[in-house]
Structure formats: structure tokens, C-alpha cells
Amino acid sequence: MTIQEQIEAIREELRQHNYAYYVMDNPTISDFEFDAKLKQLQALESKHPEFFNPTSPTNRVGGEITKNFETVVHEHRMYSLDNSYSKEDLLDWETRLKKAIDGPIEYTCELKYDGASISITYLNGKLHKAVTRGDGFQGDDVTANVKTIKSVPLQLRGNYPEKFDIRGEIVLPFDGFIKLNEARVAQGEEPYRNPRNTASGTLKLQDSAEVAKRPLECLLYNLTGQNLNIQTQMESLNKAREWGFKVPEIAKKASNIAQVLDFIAYWDTHRHQLPYETDGVVIKVNSLQHQEELGYTAKAPRWAIAYKFKAEQVATRLNKITYQVGRTGAITPVANLQPVELAGTTVKRASLHNADQIEKLDIREGDVVFVEKGGEIIPKIIAVDVTQRPQNSKPTVYATHCPECQTPLVRKESEAQHYCPNDTGCNPQIIGRIQHFISRKAMDIEGLGGETVALLVNAGLISNYSDLYELTIADVLPLERMAQKSAENLINGIEASKHIPFERVLFALGIRYVGETVAKKLANHFKSITALKKASVEELMAVDEIGNRIAESVTSFFAEDINNNIVERLSTFGVQMEISAEKRANQTNVLAGQSFVVSGVFYKVTRNELKTLIENNGGKVASSISSKTNFVVAGDKMGPSKKEKAQQLQVPILTEDDFLKMLP
Structure with missing residues (x-):
């Protein structure tokens, strides 16, 4: 056997032992024997650097120093999940799904592990890049640190796609967290507060050798990429296991929400026996075709939802109520609390939302209040212990003037929030x-x-x-x-x-109720700020998904001379106030006034590309067939009930080719 063959044989043996120990939790040799093999490999590699391989098990020990973590744009956005807290929330979600999906819907139930989200890219079976979630659009490159986590494969097993991303959570098991804190206390250092924050902080350590000393694990649960040849979420979990990833076994298919609720009820009590922190259950539509049909909102996939376990609650004293002013002038009352430990962090403040909430709960300064973390993120007051209320207590009188500029506050009848109207001087x-x-x-x-x-x-x-x-x-x-x-x-x-392109400039202007998605729709429809400024409420409401509230907000914004002057100055300075010529060239009005429903699997263009083509040519994409639908674009595996409804309503059904012929 040559030296190179000897090195490769030891590497492969160590990979197998590493997989058995860290992924399968079934060690095949002792730690002493593993370390001896690793030292043997290190010695051989040191003598023969010409046989270097980045996926060698010796690269787990770290040592790379990262002074600045490069920001990397995610090739596939990392979305947040909508949260639910009750059976009713899940039933409402199911109702929305059934409006868009024909026939029975199968679900997967997976535990929601509380760690640091990560996206790992693999090229030709080798770990290429690991990036934190960041804001979902871009995150930090922490590849050197993630390579030290032994449950993350550097080289995949079996038959895998040429390129894909896999998403999951970097977690610190309870046992490792306890040992880490015991060592810190013994050295006279402050213990870490909770496993999740410790895992997240560890990922940003500059010395990967220090990261390697911490017992982090990586639990994977989602595959993302093109041409993966996978049909369901459960299949993707099984494939990921075959390729060598540590994928939690606690995942179950469910045929209905009743079975989902059974899974939730079981793990709400049994989760405390697990070695990791969990804060809920993630429910996903199992079929990837259904997922594609359902698509995304601006913030979250429509095909998934997180059920959050009941939040931890604590009692503490409310010392004082103060008021904050937001960029829109909205006033938010804030409870300043006696500091208290809650879900691993010290809570000193909590939002009181608005005057109605204070009145509803009869919250007063000096009260002992019950605090929980809404979605285990933002602390909120849920009740008052009136038995401990001071005798001289008086009901809260809500602020009448802005705490910053002393302008009298206003409140519209239709809104819960008070506002400071002094938008140019506050x-x-x-x-x-x-x-x-x-x-x-x-x-x-x-x-x-x-x-x-x-x-x-x-x-x-x-x-x-x-x-x-x-x-x-x-x-x-x-x-x-x-x-x-x-x-x-x-x-x-x-x-x-x-x-910066016009649609983002429009979002940047900060017009009330005009978020990213609305700004994009308005930009694509009106093409320029000049046309948008001239639009009436009725013309604005004619745009897909623009209601009266948004329309009135836009017209009110441009009714103010100061706003028009600012926009004019931006234009003078060279800020983009119309869509680009290139984008305009790709847009027509040939489908103007036409409403389309897209269903099935397509081959010449993806479903999202097809929807973009409809919108770029003036058409409207609807999620369900109605008497207002002009055409259904049907691909393979179109749902039978959708086809039947289209035929009943005499809505023309187009093939992919039929539709493409309609375009210029």
C-alpha cells in the first residue's frame, strides 16, 4: 500500500467512526483508539503535505483565525416562520391551505430546536460554505467554525446532488452546556446564561480552535436547491440522513390537524427529556409540489407554521410606565420592570402595546405583573396580581402629549395607537x-x-x-x-x-403601510414616482392587493408639500425614481385586466418565473379559481378539483405552451 493509499484508508476509517459516534450516537471504537488513529493521520499528513485534503478528519481541530466575518448573500432566502399558539390557529391555517390545494394534504411534524440558524452549501459532496441566517437575505460566513462541529460532514456519503443548501440549527446540548459552565466557574468566570445564546456566540468566535473545544452539534431539517429529485419533506429528511447529516429522528407524518395536535400534546410534556432546548413544533406541508403551489408571503412560507409551546411566565413589579415614539409617530407604552430572569435572559422592560391593552388588564404602576415572552422573544405583560396591589394605587392615565416634543397626541377612531402628529419637528x-x-x-x-x-x-x-x-x-x-x-x-x-432600484427607493420613503411587497407592486404598476404621485385612491386600489387603507396612505403622503419637496430633491440628486429601462423593456400590458390561476408542475419555466411573467405583462395572479378568473395555466399533476371548478365556471385552461404564446 502506498503512503497516499494509507492516508486515504485512515481518513475513510475515521470518517466512518466519526459518523457512527456523532451522527448515529453509536460509537464503534473508544475515544482513546480514535485519538490514536487521528494522531497517526496527522503525522502522515505532516510528512506528506502533497496529499492535503480539505475534507480530512484532521481539519476538525480548527486553528483558523477569522478577524472579520464576510457578509454573504443567501442564494435562497432564509424565511421566518409564522407562529401559532392554539388549535384554532392551526385550523385557520389548514383552512387557508385547502383553499389553494386540491385533495388531501399530508403534513410533517418536527420539533423546533432552539439554536442558531445555519445554511450550509455543499458542492460535489464537499462542505463549501456555512452562513448564519442574518436577516434572511444575507448572513455571516462562519465556514471555518462550522467545520469544527463533528456532526457536520465535510464529505458526504452515497449519491447526492451536485449542489444544494441544507438548513438547520447549531445547538449546544444541555450536558455540554453544564460542563462548559462548570469549567468557567472553576476558573472564576461568569457562567453562560443559556445554551442558545452560547451556541450563537460560539459561532462568531475568531479562533476556530476555541470553537472546536465546545461540544456544539448541528441538527439539519431542510434541503434547498435545484433539481434535487425529491418529492416530499419526509423524503428529504431521509435522504439527508443517507448522505451523512445528523437529522433528528423525531419527525412524523400526519394526515390531518388532529394528528398534528396529538404530536404537539405528546412533545409538550416529553420534550423535557430531550438533550436539547426546544420551544415548539414546526408543521410543514409534506408535498414539495404543494409547497411550491402555496409559495411565500413577504416574510414566511405559506406551507409551514410553528406551534410555540406555552411560554415561561414570571411575576415581577412594574416600577414605571414610559412612552416611546416610533418613526411613524406611533406611541408605544413601555413597562419598566424590576429585573427578573425569564427564559434564560434578564427582562427589564416589556411592551404594553396601547391604551386599550392597559385599560383591559387595568395595569398600574406599582402592580405585581405576570410577564411572559410572546413567541419567547418579546416580553409582554399578560395579567396583574391584584391581590398585591398597593392601597394607594390609582388607574393609569394614558399620556396626552408626546414625551419628546410635548405635542398633543391624536388617535383615530379606527386605530388602537396614539400618534404624535408633529412628524417634522419630533x-x-x-x-x-x-x-x-x-x-x-x-x-x-x-x-x-x-x-x-x-x-x-x-x-x-x-x-x-x-x-x-x-x-x-x-x-x-x-x-x-x-x-x-x-x-x-x-x-x-x-x-x-x-x-438602488426604484422599488426599494419607494419602500425607503417610509410611506405608512407600504412594505417591501407593496412597494414592488406599486413600482411595477406605475413605473415612476411621477405616475404614482398622480394616482387617485381608485387607481391605486385597482392594483393587485392594494386596499383602501394603503391607497389613502399613499395619496395622503403625496398630498404633503414637504414630502413632495423631499422626493423632488432625491430625484435631483440622482436617486432612482422610475424602474430601469432594462426592467421596463421586459414589461408589457398585453395581459392587463386578466386574472390567472397557476396550478401543476411546469418544465420550460418554473412556477415562480411563470407568475413573474404574468405580473410583468400586466396580469394578476390569483390563488384560487372564481368567476373573476380569466385563465387557468395548468401544468402536470394539476389538482382534479381545480380542473373541475374551472370547467364548471367555463374558465379557459391553458397549457404552458399556450400561455407562453400569449406573450410578446
């Missing part, structure tokens, strides 16, 4: 609007963060977001913690933002 509103304008999903101005915006406003350098484009390096250099290089980056970032 500092938090000014700062908040500019912070929204520069945010990542809007203008994404590199070198300019929220704190710097506050410094610029407070220094009197800017009073609205159009003022940003008049700033110079000399203007910003005197700011706190601003050096020559950072000042240059800030000004260059502002200049670069002039190339």
Missing part, C-alpha cells in the same frame, strides 16, 4: 425615518448606521433623508468616533445608493 420620528431609509432592505447605505444617523440629526447636519446627499467628508469628520476612512466610506456609500 426628533425620534425624524431619526427613525432616516434609519428606515438607510436600512439594508431599503437604500442599504454602507458605512452609515443607526447611531450615526442620530449623531447627524442631533448635530443639525440633516433633518430628513434627502439631506444625506449634500453631506461632505468635512461635515461628518467631527462626529464622535468618525475617522478619515470611515467618513470616506460613509460618503461613498451615500453616493452608491443612487443606483
Whole structure:
């Protein structure tokens, strides 16, 4: 046997032992024997560097230093999940699904592990890149650190796709967390607060050798990519196991919500026997074809939902109620609490939402209140212990004036929130609007963060977001913690933002109720800010999914001279105020006024590309067939009930080719 063959044989043997121990939880040799084999391999590789292989088991020990974690755009966005807390929530979700999907729907139930979300890309069976969730659109490259996690395969087994992403959670098991804290206490250091935050923090350590010392595990549960040749979520879990991933065995198919609820009820009590933190159950539509038909909202997949276990509750005293002003002028009452431990963190404040909520619960300063984390993220007050209420207690009188500028607050009858109407003279509103304008999903101005915006406003350098484009390096250099290089980056970032496409500029303007999706629809329909400004409420409501509330908000925004002046200045500075010529060239009105329903599997274009073609050519995509539907575009495996309904309503059914012929 040659030296190279000897090295490869030991590598393969160690991979098998590693898989048996860390993935299958079934060790085949002792730790001593494993370490001896690993040292033998390290010695051989050291003597023969010409046989280096990045997937060698010796690369698990770390040692790579990462000073700055590179930001990486996800090839496939990482969405959040909508949450549910009751049987009724799940039944409502099922009702929505059945409106869009023909025939029976099968579900998968999986435990929701509480860790740090990760997306790992594999190329030709080798670990290529590992990226944190970040904001869902982009995250941090933590590949060097993830490679040290022994349950993450560096080289896959069996037959796998050429390229794919696999998503999951980096977790710290309870046993490892306890041992880690015991070691810290013995060294006189503060113990870590909870496994989840410790796992997340570990991923961002600069020295991968330190990461390798921590007993992190990676639990995988979702495959993403093109041409994976997989039909269901359960099949994807089984395939991932075959390829060498640690995929939790606790996953079950369910034929209806009753079976889903049985799974939830069982694990709500038995989850405490598991070695990891869990905070709920994720329910997914099992069929990937159904998932594709259901698609996504702006924030979450329609085909999945998280059922959150009942949140932990604690009692503490409410010391004082204060009020915060948001960028839209909305006033949020805040409970300042006696600090208390809740779900692994210290809680000092909780949102009280609005005046109605305070009145409903009769919340008063000095009360002992029960606090829980809504969705185990945002603390909220759920009840008051009136038996401990002080005798001199008085009902809360809601604020009548803005806490920042003292302007009298207003409240519309149709809304729960109070507002400060002084939108041009109230500092938090000014700062908040500019912070929204520069945010990542809007203008994404590199070198300019929220704190710097506050410094610029407070220094009197800017009073609205159009003022940003008049700033110079000399203007910003005197700011706190601003050096020559950072000042240059800030000004260059502002200049670069002039190339941000119109739909994101429209979102950045901060028009109330105009989020990312609405901004995109308005931009595609009206094509320019000039046309949008002239649109009436009726014309706006004619756009797909634009209701009266959004339409009135848009017209109100452009009815204000100050807003029109700011928009005009942005245009003068070169900010994009119409869709690009390239995008305009790809858009027509040949399908204007036509409503389409898309169903089945397509081959020449994907379902999403087909929907985009409809919208780019002036048509509307609907989720269900009705008397208002003009055409159904039917691919393979179209649901029989949809076909029957189309025939009953005499809606023309088009093939993929029929539809493509309608386009210019």
C-alpha cells in the first residue's frame, strides 16, 4: 500500500467512526483508539503535505483565525416562520391551505430546536460554505467554525446532488452546556446564561480552535436547491440522513390537524427529556409540489407554521410606565420592570402595546405583573396580581402629549395607537425615518448606521433623508468616533445608493403601510414616482392587493408639500425614481385586466418565473379559481378539483405552451 493509499484508508476509517459516534450516537471504537488513529493521520499528513485534503478528519481541530466575518448573500432566502399558539390557529391555517390545494394534504411534524440558524452549501459532496441566517437575505460566513462541529460532514456519503443548501440549527446540548459552565466557574468566570445564546456566540468566535473545544452539534431539517429529485419533506429528511447529516429522528407524518395536535400534546410534556432546548413544533406541508403551489408571503412560507409551546411566565413589579415614539409617530407604552430572569435572559422592560391593552388588564404602576415572552422573544405583560396591589394605587392615565416634543397626541377612531402628529419637528420620528431609509432592505447605505444617523440629526447636519446627499467628508469628520476612512466610506456609500432600484427607493420613503411587497407592486404598476404621485385612491386600489387603507396612505403622503419637496430633491440628486429601462423593456400590458390561476408542475419555466411573467405583462395572479378568473395555466399533476371548478365556471385552461404564446 502506498503512503497516499494509507492516508486515504485512515481518513475513510475515521470518517466512518466519526459518523457512527456523532451522527448515529453509536460509537464503534473508544475515544482513546480514535485519538490514536487521528494522531497517526496527522503525522502522515505532516510528512506528506502533497496529499492535503480539505475534507480530512484532521481539519476538525480548527486553528483558523477569522478577524472579520464576510457578509454573504443567501442564494435562497432564509424565511421566518409564522407562529401559532392554539388549535384554532392551526385550523385557520389548514383552512387557508385547502383553499389553494386540491385533495388531501399530508403534513410533517418536527420539533423546533432552539439554536442558531445555519445554511450550509455543499458542492460535489464537499462542505463549501456555512452562513448564519442574518436577516434572511444575507448572513455571516462562519465556514471555518462550522467545520469544527463533528456532526457536520465535510464529505458526504452515497449519491447526492451536485449542489444544494441544507438548513438547520447549531445547538449546544444541555450536558455540554453544564460542563462548559462548570469549567468557567472553576476558573472564576461568569457562567453562560443559556445554551442558545452560547451556541450563537460560539459561532462568531475568531479562533476556530476555541470553537472546536465546545461540544456544539448541528441538527439539519431542510434541503434547498435545484433539481434535487425529491418529492416530499419526509423524503428529504431521509435522504439527508443517507448522505451523512445528523437529522433528528423525531419527525412524523400526519394526515390531518388532529394528528398534528396529538404530536404537539405528546412533545409538550416529553420534550423535557430531550438533550436539547426546544420551544415548539414546526408543521410543514409534506408535498414539495404543494409547497411550491402555496409559495411565500413577504416574510414566511405559506406551507409551514410553528406551534410555540406555552411560554415561561414570571411575576415581577412594574416600577414605571414610559412612552416611546416610533418613526411613524406611533406611541408605544413601555413597562419598566424590576429585573427578573425569564427564559434564560434578564427582562427589564416589556411592551404594553396601547391604551386599550392597559385599560383591559387595568395595569398600574406599582402592580405585581405576570410577564411572559410572546413567541419567547418579546416580553409582554399578560395579567396583574391584584391581590398585591398597593392601597394607594390609582388607574393609569394614558399620556396626552408626546414625551419628546410635548405635542398633543391624536388617535383615530379606527386605530388602537396614539400618534404624535408633529412628524417634522419630533426628533425620534425624524431619526427613525432616516434609519428606515438607510436600512439594508431599503437604500442599504454602507458605512452609515443607526447611531450615526442620530449623531447627524442631533448635530443639525440633516433633518430628513434627502439631506444625506449634500453631506461632505468635512461635515461628518467631527462626529464622535468618525475617522478619515470611515467618513470616506460613509460618503461613498451615500453616493452608491443612487443606483438602488426604484422599488426599494419607494419602500425607503417610509410611506405608512407600504412594505417591501407593496412597494414592488406599486413600482411595477406605475413605473415612476411621477405616475404614482398622480394616482387617485381608485387607481391605486385597482392594483393587485392594494386596499383602501394603503391607497389613502399613499395619496395622503403625496398630498404633503414637504414630502413632495423631499422626493423632488432625491430625484435631483440622482436617486432612482422610475424602474430601469432594462426592467421596463421586459414589461408589457398585453395581459392587463386578466386574472390567472397557476396550478401543476411546469418544465420550460418554473412556477415562480411563470407568475413573474404574468405580473410583468400586466396580469394578476390569483390563488384560487372564481368567476373573476380569466385563465387557468395548468401544468402536470394539476389538482382534479381545480380542473373541475374551472370547467364548471367555463374558465379557459391553458397549457404552458399556450400561455407562453400569449406573450410578446
